Amino acid sequence: MPLPDPVTLMVRNIGALVTCDPAHGDAPGVIRDAVLMCAGEVIVYAGRGDAAPRPTGDNDIVDIDARGAAVIPGFVDAHTHIAWLGDRGEEYALRSSGLTYEQIAQRGGGIRSTVRDTARGSAAAIRDAASTRARLMIAHGTTTVEVKSGYGLDHDAEMRQLDAVADLGADHGMPLAIATYLPLHAAPDGDRADFIAEVCAHGVGDAAALASFCDVFCDEGAYTVDECRAVLLAARAAGMSLKVHADQRTHTGGAQLAAELHAASADHLEFADEADCRALAAAGVTGVILPGAALILGGPPPPGRRLRDAGATVAIATDCNPGTSYTESMPLMMSLAVATAGLGPSEALVAATSGGAAALQLDDRGILRRGLRADAAILSTPHWIDVAYHLGANPVATVIRGGQVVVGAGLAG
Ligand SMILES: [Zn+2]
Incomplete structure (x- = not known):
């Protein structure tokens, strides 16, 4: 032939x-x-x-x-937050001494400190920081990486993060980069309703020119199901596909929202129950498990087995971020998925490759x-x-x- x-x-x-x-x-x-x-x-x-x-x-x-x-x-790492500035090593040490993630957040640390450092950075500075992490990722076999904004809480700062992501994939020494707009991540300073209305009125429209996906953090201490639904519907109207950080800290209904809106993926899902997993499977939503964050936060294990048994497509991702999962390594995430999430090695490899592609709606890799x-x-x-x-x-x-x-x-x- x-x-x-x-x-x-x-x-x-x-x-x-x-x-x-x-x-x-x-x-x-x-x-x-x-x-x-x-x-x-x-x-x-x-x-x-x-x-x-x-x-x-x-x-x-x-x-x-x-x-x-x-x-x-090549691995498809479908959930990362590598576009950040600043350092949270001290906070990691505090957590090891007994403070919880929530207690540190209440003191102005946690994600708010990353927002402070990243929001005032230039697109070039953010790109350089993300590039260092992206090079480590490709050295560990990752050829496509999804990168979220979410450290802005401010329209222009969010757009600078998305600009930085757009520059990443042009370099052959890095994975191809897929940008996700994550407007609902940390809680805003001012009025929540005003913040949501501004995201819906202006954020999603501008972001749609730079990002393939819109993501929201639907959980206790973050955003409600109704707040998330409003932003996701506006994002879909602007032309983006949808993702949800769902049921990570508590069972708040994020997975059901992802199923209702036929999102590309629902991510984390430690508190998703069997009915949630079945709803995701029926709606064709990929369940993205993040074993690094689950390990560091010390809560329930990732629901790899529950999702598979419900018939859902499963992806494994690093969730690379400065607070809860500082790792670029997909092989390590596969090891953790086998050790803690009930997946076999073959299931883990499929989840780290074609599963990641499904979470990004990419059928060519x-x-x-x-x-x-x-x-x-x-x-x-x-x-x-x-x-x-x-x-x-x-x-x-x-x-x-x-x-x-x-x-x-x-x-x-
Ligand atoms: Zn995340």
């Missing part, structure tokens, strides 16, 4: 090509002794080496010998299949389970983003 396009990159001697493609049987769809070929940004062959077509093209093919290592799809984006990670091990098993390690040796090697020199043959 001839290939339609000249091959520009080929990875051969792949011990285990972990496709995450349901077409290849039991998850995560492993093909042994495989080859991956790309033409430009797109996969043109992902299958057994002994059945591979001879690549067309010239001598410019980037030829990588995987030497028996496993290859997985998260699976290694002909015709999809060539976003992949070559591991330093033949055993893909090490990603979820080797706690705190980085098993990623080489990262391919859009058909180009962006991390690691490649294991040149």
